[in-house]
Structures are given as structure tokens and as C-alpha cells.
Amino acid sequence: MSGGTSLTTHLHELHVSLGARMVPFAGYDMPVQYTGIIAEHLHTRSGAGLFDVGHMGQGRLTGAGAAAALETLVPGDITGLAEGRMRYTQLTNEHGGILDDLMVSKISDAIFLVVNASRKESDFAHIAEGVGSDAALEILADRALIALQGPKAAAVLGRHVRGVAEMKFMTISAVDVMGAECLVSRSGYTGEDGYEISIPGESAVEIAKALLAESEVEPIGLGARDTLRLEAGLCLYGNDIDDTTTPVEAGLTWSIAKRHEEGGFPGAPVIQQQIADGPERRRVGLKPDGKAPVRAHAEIRGKLGETVGEVTSGGFGPTVDGPVAMGYVKSEHAGAGTPVDIMVRGKPLPATVVRLPFVEQRYFRG
Amino acid sequence: MADMKFTKEHEWIAVDGDVGTVGISEYAQEQLGDVVFVEVPDVGKSFNRGDEAAVVESVKAASEVYAPVDGEIVEVNSGLEDAPGTVNEDALGGGWFFKIRINDASQLDELMDKAAYDAYTAELD
Numbered sequence: 001m002s003g004g005t006s007l008t009t010h011l012h013e014l015h016v017s018l019g020a021r022m023v024p025f026a027g028y029d030m031p032v033q034y035t036g037i038i039a040e041h042l043h044t045r046s047g048a049g050l051f052d053v054g055h056m057g058q059g060r061l062t063g064a065g066a067a068a069a070l071e072t073l074v075p076g077d078i079t080g081l082a083e084g085r086m087r088y089t090q091l092t093n094e095h096g097g098i099l100d101d102l103m104v105s106k107i108s109d110a111i112f113l114v115v116n117a118s119r120k121e122s123d124f125a126h127i128a129e130g131v132g133s134d135a136a137l138e139i140l141a142d143r144a145l146i147a148l149q150g151p152k153a154a155a156v157l158g159r160h161v162r163g164v165a166e167m168k169f170m171t172i173s174a175v176d177v178m179g180a181e182c183l184v185s186r187s188g189y190t191g192e193d194g195y196e197i198s199i200p201g202e203s204a205v206e207i208a209k210a211l212l213a214e215s216e217v218e219p220i221g222l223g224a225r226d227t228l229r230l231e232a233g234l235c236l237y238g239n240d241i242d243d244t245t246t247p248v249e250a251g252l253t254w255s256i257a258k259r260h261e262e263g264g265f266p267g268a269p270v271i272q273q274q275i276a277d278g279p280e281r282r283r284v285g286l287k288p289d290g291k292a293p294v295r296a297h298a299e300i301r302g303k304l305g306e307t308v309g310e311v312t313s314g315g316f317g318p319t320v321d322g323p324v325a326m327g328y329v330k331s332e333h334a335g336a337g338t339p340v341d342i343m344v345r346g347k348p349l350p351a352t353v354v355r356l357p358f359v360e361q362r363y364f365r366g
Numbered sequence: 367m368a369d370m371k372f373t374k375e376h377e378w379i380a381v382d383g384d385v386g387t388v389g390i391s392e393y394a395q396e397q398l399g400d401v402v403f404v405e406v407p408d409v410g411k412s413f414n415r416g417d418e419a420a421v422v423e424s425v426k427a428a429s430e431v432y433a434p435v436d437g438e439i440v441e442v443n444s445g446l447e448d449a450p451g452t453v454n455e456d457a458l459g460g461g462w463f464f465k466i467r468i469n470d471a472s473q474l475d476e477l478m479d480k481a482a483y484d485a486y487t488a489e490l491d
Contacts, residue, residue: 037425038400223399223426291447292403293423316402316425323403345405345421 009054010144010204018219025222026117028055033221040224041318044190045359048150049220050211053189057120058140058198059127061111065134070104070111073130075247075265077257081106086170086185088255090247091123096267096274097243098250099126101235105172107183111135112172114145114196116237144204149194149228152216154364157184157195160210164195169363178207189225191232191361230324231317233285233356239296240283240312240326248274249328251283251356281309282334285356286325288342288349293323299343300329300351308333311342317358324358325351370458371434371474372483378458379434379466381474388434389462390422390453393487398424401453406442406464413437413466415473420463422453435473437466 006029015022020031031052033040043049061070071078076089086105090098100119105112115123128137148157158165161177164184172185180203188194199207211217226236235241241250248256248271261272288294293316300309314325325342333340336355341348370378376394379386395401403423413419413433420431442464446452453461468474478486 032426033399036400038402227425292405293428295428316400316423318425 007055009052010201011052011054011146011208014205014208015052015219020219020221023222026055028117030055031219031221033223034219037221037223037227038318040218040220041227043218044150044192044220044224044228045319046151047216047218048148048152048156048194048214049190049224050208050217051147051149051220051225052144052208053147053196054144054204055117056145057113057115057117057123058143058145059113059115059124060138060140061113061127061131061135062109062138063135066111066131067106069131069134070127072265073127074102074104075256075268075271076104077259078104078111080257080259083107083109084171084173086172086187090241090252090255091126092247092265092267092271093243094266095243096246096248096270098237098241098245098247099123099243101237101241101252103185103187105183105185107172108174112183112198114198118238140198142201144199144201145196146199146204146208146211147188147190147194147196148211148217149188149190149192149220150216151193151362153192153194156211156214156216159214166366167364168366169193178203178210180207182207186364189232189234190228191234191357191359192228193362193364227315227318230313230315230326231319231357231359232361233326233358235283236313245283245328246271246274246279249279249281249283278331280331281328282331283312283326283328284334285354285358286311286314286327286340286342286351287354287358288323288325288351290349291322292344292349294325294342294344294349294351298327300327301341301343301348302333303339303341308340319359326356329353370480371477372480372486373432373434373477374486375432377431377434379474379477381468381471384468384471385440385465386435386437386468386474387462387465388419388431390431390457391483391487392457395454395457395461398422398429400425401450404446404450404453404463406444406446407439409439409442411439413439419466422463431463433466434477435466436469438469439464440467441465
């Protein structure tokens, strides 16, 4: 591996023993696939897939003012978060751009955070500085994180942990999993029902192996994680959102709390104005009419040949059984059904703007 | 079919008379993973050695297939349009991309035979 040593998760040896193809990702040596991306993707949509997401950053904010302090950094409603509930939000900059997107949970009188692997160092520095003396940030570097996703996930985990099958989407619970103190949330990044489980590092291999021993469960690599989230219309930080895109442009206005229309977080004036007037560009789904995939950074043109935007994620969707993409277009081209051309190897490939997701999300809402 | 020769870019060419059939190696299909789209050149088009002649796309990325010799395309594997996975299943056979009329047979001498190619890919891992 070039560039010297890379980091590993608690499950690294398990991936290697399972025959995974390992690739560098966000500084970690991670499994991109075991048997093949398409087979793993389809298995997750029909059975249950086990993902190692231990490269992501986990943190814990404590102190009476923790929720209010974090709320000064994100447009989401954190002070209104009830015990056992979680919320998707973004760290924003003064221009309304997104520094990272993250999951925020209220559990056991603390705020539990999960941030992207590639952003965790800067996120935690930013959060620690932002909350100041109003909260204490503890980085949970020795915890593993796995996801169990798919229509069979609840049945599988329910065999090992009482009560998890009844949990609703976007709730979190501190539970004993095979003798380890875990945080189980009903959430994920595939569009399927499922769980993410934060595990004390020393118990990660045992729990992962026990879940993999279930007949419905297969290990799933980062390759299928990406195709699953793309079909589900979910943003990948660094591709679909970054510090130059706002939550409004990205179609994430649903995650911005009503009370924050009053402001009080970085970039609020920009975001408030975009909510009021509509943004100049919007993230949309793109369905190529033919079979050729379109990839990130491909130019999107209107039917007069003018540039109207750029693809931010694109590839082959195994469930759709064809190419799928998302990208930003000028708002006048953002309506579902708008025909566009996507430039691939110098040729315009016809495509249609579509509503996201490509595959219906199947979350468990009770 | 005559012996296969291999390029450093992982194409193979099997020569029959003055026509070479071109595909990608077992090693290449393995590295690519699931092939989901193939774009073959137009019949009649001419290429110099090293030109991009075809495109093979896996789930993750697009890769070029280069002409291993100078020549003109005389036939393409149109079956790959509907069954791109043939490249994974039968890279050295049914997964061929195109046939090229070879301008200069001496260019073949600069390619690797199977033993040399196997040694080359072993070094890459």
C-alpha cells in the first residue's frame, strides 16, 4: 500500500479472513467487496447485510448545555430531541456550506454523534471549539460501529437482543448485545430497514461473527454501500454535499428545524434566504435513458447545449438494473421529467431528471 | 485459435491470419469486478497501437481498452451490449470486444506471452 501505514478497524482481520478485497478509504484499509458488489447489493435488499462502518467517527457530548451548544453549529433541532431519538443534521459554515453531515442522538442524558470518517478530525475539533465550556466532548475512538441492513435485519437482531424488533426508525437504545454494552439505533444508509450498532471495540469481532453466522446475513463491502445509498437517494459527503453546497440546495431542507428559520447557526442568513426565495440550483436524481453509466463530475447540459449542472454521484444501480445518478442542476431544470444531456467521453447521453429515491425507502415506522 | 499475447494494460490478442481478436485478461476482469456496460468501436474505424478503442465499465468505474496493435476494426462483439457480464464469466472467450485487421505483425513481438504476462501480474499484487 502506498503512503505507508493505514488505519484499521476492529474487524480488519475478520474482513481479510472472509476474503474481502481491501482498499484504502479515508485513511483506513477497508473491504470494498467480498463476493461482488451486485450480489452484495441485492442480498442487502432481500436479506440482511452486515457492514463495518467502524471508520466513522463516534463522539459523546455531555453537560447540561450540550444540546443547546451543539445547536449553535447545526440547523437541526437538537434541544427538542427527546431521549432515545436521533436526528440527521449538518455542520454548516458561515456561507451555509456543509462541513459534514452527521447523526445526532439523545441517549442516557448525553448527545451521541456519528460523523463521516474523512471528516472526523476536523469535525471534532470544530465541535469542541464551538461548544466551548458549555459541553464536554469525548471522542469514542475505541468503539466499533457496524450496520445490519435489510428486510431480515429485524428478525436476525431480534434473535439476539430483546426489544430491538419493536424499535422505530430513528430511535436509539442502550442495550446489552451478547454481554457488551452497545448503542443500537434503527437507522442506516441503504434505504432499507436496519440498525447501526456501536460496540465496545473488544466485543466487535464476537458480535460480528455471531451475526454473520445467521443464515440470512452476508458481509457487505463499501462498494455495495455506495450503490445502495445512491439508489436510496442519500448524499455522500465529498460527492453530493460539501462546503460549497447548502442543505437547501442539497434538498435537505426537511432536516432544518422550523425554529431555526429564526437563525442562530452558521450560515443562517444564506440558508434562510434560500428557503424563502428558492435556491439557484438543486440536487436532483438523474436517470440516463440508455445503458451507459454516468459518473461524478460529468457535465449536465440542457437541450440547447448549454451547461446546466454537474453529476455528483453516478454509477450502476443493481436493483434498478441500470444506470442511476444524482447531481446539481439550475433550478429551472430541476423539475421531474426535464430532459437533459449528460456528457460522457465527449458525447451527449440523453437523461431525465427524476424524483429521488430510485428505490423506495423501507424504514420501520411502527 | 493461435496463441494469445498480452499487453501491460491487460488486453489480450489472439491472432488468426491477419486478424486479431481482442479482449481483457482474467486478471483485468477480476480487478474490475462486475462489468455493467461495454462500449465497442465502430466497424471500419482505424486505431494506432495504444489508442482507446473500447470502454469497459464496472459498477465503480469506467476503464479504457486500448488497441494492442495498429489496425482497422473488422468486427465487434455486439452481444456485450445486452450481456456485459460475459466479460466476467468468459473473459478470454465469449467476452471478446473486437477484431482488428493487423497492419504490422511485427508489433505482436513486443507483447507478452502468457507466461510473461502471468509473471507480470504476479508482481502487481
